[in-house]
Amino acid sequence: MQYDRLYARRAARPVPALFRAGAASPAGVIPLTYGFPDPGSFPIEALVAASTQVLRTHGRDALQYGPIAGPEPLLDLLVRKLDAEGIPAGRDNLLVTSGGSQGIDLVTHLLVDPGDVVIVEAPTFIGALQTFRNAEAEPHEVPLDEHGLDVEALGALLERLAADGRQAKLIYTIPTFHNPAGVTLTEPRRRALIDLARRYGVLVLEDDAYSELRFEGERLPSLYSLAPEDCVIQVRTFSKILAAGLRLGYLVVPRELLPRLLQLKVDVGTSPFACYLAVAYASDPPGTLDRLYAHIEELRAIYRQRRDAMLGALEEYAPPGVEWTRPQGGFFTWLTLPEGLDAAALLPKATEAGVTYIPGSSYFACGPGTRHLRLAFSFLPPADLIEGVRRLCRVIAQAG
Amino acid sequence: MQYDRLYARRAARPVPALFRAGAASPAGVIPLTYGFPDPGSFPIEALVAASTQVLRTHGRDALQYGPIAGPEPLLDLLVRKLDAEGIPAGRDNLLVTSGGSQGIDLVTHLLVDPGDVVIVEAPTFIGALQTFRNAEAEPHEVPLDEHGLDVEALGALLERLAADGRQAKLIYTIPTFHNPAGVTLTEPRRRALIDLARRYGVLVLEDDAYSELRFEGERLPSLYSLAPEDCVIQVRTFSKILAAGLRLGYLVVPRELLPRLLQLKVDVGTSPFACYLAVAYASDPPGTLDRLYAHIEELRAIYRQRRDAMLGALEEYAPPGVEWTRPQGGFFTWLTLPEGLDAAALLPKATEAGVTYIPGSSYFACGPGTRHLRLAFSFLPPADLIEGVRRLCRVIAQAG
Numbered sequence: 001m002q003y004d005r006l007y008a009r010r011a012a013r014p015v016p017a018l019f020r021a022g023a024a025s026p027a028g029v030i031p032l033t034y035g036f037p038d039p040g041s042f043p044i045e046a047l048v049a050a051s052t053q054v055l056r057t058h059g060r061d062a063l064q065y066g067p068i069a070g071p072e073p074l075l076d077l078l079v080r081k082l083d084a085e086g087i088p089a090g091r092d093n094l095l096v097t098s099g100g101s102q103g104i105d106l107v108t109h110l111l112v113d114p115g116d117v118v119i120v121e122a123p124t125f126i127g128a129l130q131t132f133r134n135a136e137a138e139p140h141e142v143p144l145d146e147h148g149l150d151v152e153a154l155g156a157l158l159e160r161l162a163a164d165g166r167q168a169k170l171i172y173t174i175p176t177f178h179n180p181a182g183v184t185l186t187e188p189r190r191r192a193l194i195d196l197a198r199r200y201g202v203l204v205l206e207d208d209a210y211s212e213l214r215f216e217g218e219r220l221p222s223l224y225s226l227a228p229e230d231c232v233i234q235v236r237t238f239s240k241i242l243a244a245g246l247r248l249g250y251l252v253v254p255r256e257l258l259p260r261l262l263q264l265k266v267d268v269g270t271s272p273f274a275c276y277l278a279v280a281y282a283s284d285p286p287g288t289l290d291r292l293y294a295h296i297e298e299l300r301a302i303y304r305q306r307r308d309a310m311l312g313a314l315e316e317y318a319p320p321g322v323e324w325t326r327p328q329g330g331f332f333t334w335l336t337l338p339e340g341l342d343a344a345a346l347l348p349k350a351t352e353a354g355v356t357y358i359p360g361s362s363y364f365a366c367g368p369g370t371r372h373l374r375l376a377f378s379f380l381p382p383a384d385l386i387e388g389v390r391r392l393c394r395v396i397a398q399a400g
Numbered sequence: 401m402q403y404d405r406l407y408a409r410r411a412a413r414p415v416p417a418l419f420r421a422g423a424a425s426p427a428g429v430i431p432l433t434y435g436f437p438d439p440g441s442f443p444i445e446a447l448v449a450a451s452t453q454v455l456r457t458h459g460r461d462a463l464q465y466g467p468i469a470g471p472e473p474l475l476d477l478l479v480r481k482l483d484a485e486g487i488p489a490g491r492d493n494l495l496v497t498s499g500g501s502q503g504i505d506l507v508t509h510l511l512v513d514p515g516d517v518v519i520v521e522a523p524t525f526i527g528a529l530q531t532f533r534n535a536e537a538e539p540h541e542v543p544l545d546e547h548g549l550d551v552e553a554l555g556a557l558l559e560r561l562a563a564d565g566r567q568a569k570l571i572y573t574i575p576t577f578h579n580p581a582g583v584t585l586t587e588p589r590r591r592a593l594i595d596l597a598r599r600y601g602v603l604v605l606e607d608d609a610y611s612e613l614r615f616e617g618e619r620l621p622s623l624y625s626l627a628p629e630d631c632v633i634q635v636r637t638f639s640k641i642l643a644a645g646l647r648l649g650y651l652v653v654p655r656e657l658l659p660r661l662l663q664l665k666v667d668v669g670t671s672p673f674a675c676y677l678a679v680a681y682a683s684d685p686p687g688t689l690d691r692l693y694a695h696i697e698e699l700r701a702i703y704r705q706r707r708d709a710m711l712g713a714l715e716e717y718a719p720p721g722v723e724w725t726r727p728q729g730g731f732f733t734w735l736t737l738p739e740g741l742d743a744a745a746l747l748p749k750a751t752e753a754g755v756t757y758i759p760g761s762s763y764f765a766c767g768p769g770t771r772h773l774r775l776a777f778s779f780l781p782p783a784d785l786i787e788g789v790r791r792l793c794r795v796i797a798q799a800g
Contacts, residue, residue: 063643243463
């Protein structure tokens with residue numbers, strides 16, 4: 001069988017050499033690669049109780065096919081949670097998904113034909129880049145700085161595209177505790193971004209995976225809350241605040257878009273078991289979100305400590321010329337090497353020295369990003385983070 | 401915001417009026433619509449024990465991000481299960497998916513560019529039709545009879561396409577206990593189908609959702625087992641043999657295709673929790689599949705009784721000129737009305753008389769199928785099935 005003649009274009013193209021975070025680290029190597037939650041934080045016994053309760057009380061619904069948009073108890077819980085965040089949403093603004101990834105995939109399918117323009121941050125989330133590639137989108141990059149997306153550069157890009165008669169379909173952005181860059185979009189820039197989206201008639205896909213994990217500083221309004229029922233779709237997840245292994249996320253969308261997204265969601269509904277489990281876990285006492293909020297407080301403390309450990313080690317060990325971002329929340333910091341160094345070229349030496357990271361080039365749609373690398377502080381305990389940073393800095397110093 | 405200008409072609413096209421099985425039935429109405437498992441069959445207490453064990457023993461893996469292809473314990477269980485079915489498969493032939501639906505979606509994305517030819521049975525599974533529509537495939541139909549897909553008609557179609565210089569990408573078929581038709585492809589036709597696929601260089605997507613639920617007659621070789629590492633991809637699910645609400649399925653694929661499918665699977669892995677739960681449930685005693693097999697035996701008895709109730713009621717109440725299929729397994733029978741009657745036109749009267757079904761036209765890519773309707777015997781207890789069929793037959797008799 002000659003499979004080559006049968007592939008769709010997206011499958012026939014060579015696979016870009018993206019870093020696969022799932023690959024296991026060699027023994028003795030400290031992986032600063034994993035943007036994974038702290039496995040010690042999973043609330044095992046509370047989930048045992050919740051799953052027992054769900055199976056015994058709601059088993060007939062939780063183990064059955066469910067509504068495509070999600071079971072009503074979860075939709076109602078999300079309405080309350082979003083209301084507390086200043087986001088006006090009803091059931092008809094919500095679509096429960098299999099993690100945030102399916103949300104990004106569905107929005108891409110809603111908007112993107114092959115060759116369509118999608119605007120992405122440089123750098124941005126690898127999974128989103130892969131989704132846009134699979135859809136054969138044409139990515140255009142806008143740079144970031146320590147205040148998030150450069151909205152002036154975005155304005156210039158939109159102007160150029162308009163002058164060329166091209167309609168961008170989508171601006172994909174991670175405004176809060178960016179993956180991989182760790183930076184957060186300021187409020188004035190948030191408002192400027194919304195203004196641009198309105199002026200050029202383009203949708204903003206706001207990936208808000210980390211905003212609940214703020215360690216310090218003031219909460220900023222989400223993009224969706226600045227323009228409800230308008231030019232923003234928000235993608236959310238339970239992966240960082242409860243358990244990635246449940247694969248549970250949701251989209252917050254302008255009402256008018258929901259029927260179109262339902263048509264594209266051919267999964268016969270997101271796992272009702274996972275949905276009921278999240279509700280049973282979060283709603284203690286019933287009708288509240290108290291247990292989930294208490295858990296999020298614990299997570300903030302865990303990740304704050306880890307962030308502090310990593311940034312402290314960088315302060316202590318980084319050779320001159322190395323720069324990094326100072327995230328107020330989330331999972332990552334983004335490191336820039338001194339001029340002349342290449343993060344991918346350095347990786348074998350780092351691995352030999354007992355530490356790994358993800359080279360920055362993987363996070364760029366157009367590139368090159370070779371001087372950057374991502375460090376995750378979410379997955380490992382502070383002592384490992386400190387030792388990993390120490391090893392990394394020694395390798396950088398020796399190469400510089 | 402004007403969303404219309406932003407939609408991709410697939411979202412801009414009008415949605416065909418497919419029946420949505422998720423819609424609730426009015427009170428007092430017997431729904432013969434739901435192709436859902438018997439909710440009374442869910443093994444609640446065994447799943448309570450299994451989920452408790454998974455959380456306590458494997459919580460750090462089950463609640464974490466997992467490998468895209470699926471966790472090793474589940475892959476290894478599937479290897480053993482497939483081996484017992486005569487399917488030679490290793491880990492590198494397997495991709496765990498979120499239900500069978502994601503499997504169909506991934507294969508479609510692997511092969512189909514807009515305008516590509518996909519061959520489907522007439523009738524076929526609504527979810528697959530929607531997936532092919534979303535991919536902008538060009539569907540070509542091949543009729544079924546009581547022995548399954550008409551392979552002569554398939555041969556003629558492939559010949560015509562070849563003469564037109566067109567390469568079909570995919571033949572989508574449900575050879576065993578067909579949804580919606582209830583028929584099963586005979587062994588000679590299975591072999592003829594494989595021969596045709598080889599001759600014309602086209603992949604067969606074998607949807608094998610129901611084969612474990614055989615009530616009588618001899619097991620037939622699956623298409624995949626007739627051509628391993630060749631021209632067949634098999635899509636499977638735990639939805640009918642364990643719990644639809646876990647959204648757990650898998651693809652069995654020629655080894656060479658796996659990396660391409662992994663590239664397209666942008667979901668950061670199927671729920672590890674669901675995967676570990678299925679393993680913990682099935683493997684009792686550990687290392688065996690005994691509990692799953694015992695459960696499947698119970699399901700066979702339940703659905704056999706329901707099938708008998710429905711077919712018996714049809715024998716008793718159906719007016720002359722009505723025909724139906726006699727499934728040896730699965731969830732459905734397919735009914736053909738006397739000439740001149742239209743199943744969709746009859747539905748309001750049937751609903752008024754207290755019974756609903758899915759009109760046949762929803763199951764055709766090209767149509768019309770107006771004389772057919774699908775009856776599901778999986779979801780309701782025998783007494784309801786009998787009363788539902790009685791009501792339906794009275795409506796048909798009055799309309800005839």
